[in-house]
Amino acid sequence: MTKYDDASWHCGEDFPKGLPEKNSATHTGMFLNWCMNNNLHSQELKEACENEIESLKRREITGADFVINALDGKFSEHDLNDFGNAFSKDYYVDETDFADKFSSFATDYINIFDSLAEERDFEYETFYHIEDTYANYDLMKQIIDHRFLEWKKYRNLN
Numbered sequence: 001m002t003k004y005d006d007a008s009w010h011c012g013e014d015f016p017k018g019l020p021e022k023n024s025a026t027h028t029g030m031f032l033n034w035c036m037n038n039n040l041h042s043q044e045l046k047e048a049c050e051n052e053i054e055s056l057k058r059r060e061i062t063g064a065d066f067v068i069n070a071l072d073g074k075f076s077e078h079d080l081n082d083f084g085n086a087f088s089k090d091y092y093v094d095e096t097d098f099a100d101k102f103s104s105f106a107t108d109y110i111n112i113f114d115s116l117a118e119e120r121d122f123e124y125e126t127f128y129h130i131e132d133t134y135a136n137y138d139l140m141k142q143i144i145d146h147r148f149l150e151w152k153k154y155r156n157l158n
């Protein structure tokens with residue numbers, strides 16, 4: 001089983017003091033939110049978390065809320081369908097052929113928020129200081145949408 005991410009991996013000594021634990025899942029939550037809004041989640045996840053998924057789609061909770069509360073901080077291949085896993089294994093995972101040619105999710109995430117911060121004349125203290133908001137999700141959504149189209153072309157799926 002492939003585990004893509006786990007909030008506990010981010011909560012070690014390097015995690016900034018004073019930030020909520022949920023911030024360890026902001027990035028994962030944005031990606032998984034996109035997957036669920038594009039129906040790339042597994043049937044098992046849909047059955048196990050139907051109410052939470054509907055709350056997410058209505059924007060009543062964020063992706064990080066979902067990851068922490070519904071998935072105990074873990075994001076794995078069991079959460080996605082075959083198509084979602086194929087995309088995730090090329091884009092969410094670092095150092096893949098697709099990521100080398102286009103980009104990875106983590107690189108896009110860092111670049112978009114570093115650029116945004118620079119435009120606003122500030123700097124995020126760490127990766128974990130990026131706010132878990134729908135405004136930020138909407139920025140990432142545009143990038144993921146673009147990468148998904150590139151990926152489908154890359155995989156000859158159009």
